[in-house]
Amino acid sequence: MARRTVPVALGAATALLAALAGCAPQDVESTPAQASCEKASLTTKTPGKLTIGTDEPAYEPWFNDNKPENGEGFESAVAYAVAERLGYARTEVVWNRVKFENAIAPGPKDFDFDINQFSITEERKQAVDFSAPYYLVRQTVIALKSSKIAGKTTLADLSGAKLGAQVGTTSYQAITDVIKPGPQPQVFNTNDDAKKALQNGQIDGLVVDLPTAFYITGAELTDATIVGQVPQVGVPETFGLVLDKDSRLTGCVGAAVTQLREAGTLGELEKKWLAQAAGAPELT
Amino acid sequence: MSLLAPAPAPSAIARERAAHRRRQTVRSVLVAAASTGLLGTLLVVAVTGSPGWDRVRQSFLDLEIARAALPDVLTGLWLNVRLLFFCALGALALGLVVALLRTLRGPVFFPVRALATGYTYVFRGLPLIIVLYVFTLGVPGLRLQGMPPVLVLGGCALVITYSGYLAEVFRAGIESVHPSQFAAGRSLGLTHRQTMRHVVLPQAARRVAPPLLNDVVALQKDVGLVSLAGPIDAVRAAQIQTAQHFNYTPYIVAGVLFVLLAIPLIAVTDWVTLRAARRQAGG
Numbered sequence: 001m002a003r004r005t006v007p008v009a010l011g012a013a014t015a016l017l018a019a020l021a022g023c024a025p026q027d028v029e030s031t032p033a034q035a036s037c038e039k040a041s042l043t044t045k046t047p048g049k050l051t052i053g054t055d056e057p058a059y060e061p062w063f064n065d066n067k068p069e070n071g072e073g074f075e076s077a078v079a080y081a082v083a084e085r086l087g088y089a090r091t092e093v094v095w096n097r098v099k100f101e102n103a104i105a106p107g108p109k110d111f112d113f114d115i116n117q118f119s120i121t122e123e124r125k126q127a128v129d130f131s132a133p134y135y136l137v138r139q140t141v142i143a144l145k146s147s148k149i150a151g152k153t154t155l156a157d158l159s160g161a162k163l164g165a166q167v168g169t170t171s172y173q174a175i176t177d178v179i180k181p182g183p184q185p186q187v188f189n190t191n192d193d194a195k196k197a198l199q200n201g202q203i204d205g206l207v208v209d210l211p212t213a214f215y216i217t218g219a220e221l222t223d224a225t226i227v228g229q230v231p232q233v234g235v236p237e238t239f240g241l242v243l244d245k246d247s248r249l250t251g252c253v254g255a256a257v258t259q260l261r262e263a264g265t266l267g268e269l270e271k272k273w274l275a276q277a278a279g280a281p282e283l284t
Numbered sequence: 285m286s287l288l289a290p291a292p293a294p295s296a297i298a299r300e301r302a303a304h305r306r307r308q309t310v311r312s313v314l315v316a317a318a319s320t321g322l323l324g325t326l327l328v329v330a331v332t333g334s335p336g337w338d339r340v341r342q343s344f345l346d347l348e349i350a351r352a353a354l355p356d357v358l359t360g361l362w363l364n365v366r367l368l369f370f371c372a373l374g375a376l377a378l379g380l381v382v383a384l385l386r387t388l389r390g391p392v393f394f395p396v397r398a399l400a401t402g403y404t405y406v407f408r409g410l411p412l413i414i415v416l417y418v419f420t421l422g423v424p425g426l427r428l429q430g431m432p433p434v435l436v437l438g439g440c441a442l443v444i445t446y447s448g449y450l451a452e453v454f455r456a457g458i459e460s461v462h463p464s465q466f467a468a469g470r471s472l473g474l475t476h477r478q479t480m481r482h483v484v485l486p487q488a489a490r491r492v493a494p495p496l497l498n499d500v501v502a503l504q505k506d507v508g509l510v511s512l513a514g515p516i517d518a519v520r521a522a523q524i525q526t527a528q529h530f531n532y533t534p535y536i537v538a539g540v541l542f543v544l545l546a547i548p549l550i551a552v553t554d555w556v557t558l559r560a561a562r563r564q565a566g567g
Contacts, residue, residue: 168527
């Protein structure tokens with residue numbers, strides 16, 4: 001009996017160590033990864049097809065008209081660019097609708113990878129695999145359409161603006177380190193308080209991250225508009241493609257994203273679908 | 285007996301008594317120092333000997349970070365000081381007015397008394413943070429012409445809340461003055477107002493000076509809550525620094541500054557109390 005417990009204890013210890021190792025960024029795959037990233041050798045859900053997951057409904061500017069398969073919107077375009085990089089034609093891509101929570105829950109997945117504005121976090125890495133980041137979240141200035149800074153195009157134009165942000169966020173850093181306006185920045189406990197102050201006209205503009213900016217101007221404050229995106233600052237949040245934990249595709253999908261970034265494709269898509277099509281110009 | 289006559293030399297007994305008192309004083313000072321030292325040593329050993337002390341020291345007592353945070357926290361504290369000055373004056377004035385309204389006599393003043401009473405009930409009961417939200421984020425939503433800046437609105441919220449407390453303190457002071465004082469004033473031919481102004485209020489104010497100043501010290505810590513509407517006070521500045529470094533030292537810096545700011549106020553309170561006691565005793 002006593003002897004029997006030794007291997008069990010060893011096994012438990014190994015499992016614990018493996019779990020702890022999961023906290024560290026993993027370069028070494030614990031399951032055999034794809035030997036090559038040729039399309040013929042990829043093991044996907046449906047052989048010869050690439051199944052991509054996203055939530056229903058899919059919102060602009062990430063997807064257009066809730067139709068991921070049309071290739072329009074930033075994330076749809078990124079998904080097809082990754083598929084192309086892996087060697088899949090547009091007709092070989094299958095979309096599957098998966099709830100946001102289910103995609104990052106542990107357990108088997110109904111997709112090869114999922115694209116749905118998933119921030120890469122250490123906690124989520126316990127449950128799923130992430131590709132290299134395909135998007136670094138940018139800070140964005142929003143203002144009421146009636147505000148004096150609506151329609152401004154350069155950072156210098158904001159030098160006299162009274163800007164607000166939530167305390168302890170990268171958004172606040174964007175004001176103090178990048179925009180550097182003359183008036184003291186206003187700091188709020190929550191974005192809700194900040195939105196109220198924006199509505200009341202107590203601040204000229206509010207700095208939030210771009211996804212939040214789209215949500216606020218699209219759904220919450222319809223009389224607000226996006227002034228523009230601020231140059232990258234601090235340690236930005238990053239979005240990654242979600243794959244099943246220890247998926248054999250993680251290495252190949254990650255490599256595809258990295259190649260797209262190096263080739264400048266991701267930058268172009270960002271400009272096309274977020275800055276131009278969605279109306280979030282870059283403040284220079 | 286002329287005033288310039290030299291004082292008689294103290295007797296032997298008096299000298300002996302004085303020497304004994306001196307010895308007693310020295311002894312009590314020594315005993316106090318020894319017991320303080322012992323207690324301090326025990327505390328230091330208990331705290332620094334604890335297993336987590338190193339980690340706590342790193343995250344709460346980092347000198348480098350304290351130095352880096354100090355300028356911003358001081359800038360924030362200046363806002364606290366200005367707000368405190370104006371809000372304290374405002375709250376004392378408004379509190380006194382409400383207290384006087386509550387102490388008006390005669391059936392004709394019933395509605396005024398009822399209003400003043402209701403005011404103290406409501407604003408002592410309402411959480412300050414809710415009053416602040418209504419004033420700093422609600423009132424500007426009215427979009428009226430000539431809307432004052434958010435600091436003034438926040439100051440109003442503080443004045444209204446704290447005058448509720450101060451009114452009760454003043455009222456207690458007014459009611460503690462013996463009715464014979466009022467009667468004496470009236471019998472000298474003073475009007476009600478004159479009696480209040482020259483006889484009752486000076487005594488009342490002197491009696492309640494300590495609790496009044498006590499509330500002002502409490503106000504000093506609450507003025508910072510105005511930061512929920514955007515302005516950066518000392519605690520908010522510390523919070524911003526903390527978020528940047530993941531280190532709580534800036535809070536300690538702000539805390540020390542607040543205590544330093546309170547010391548003069550508390551010293552004034554003690555001095556006023558002492559002077560009042562001496563006057564009462566000395567007649």
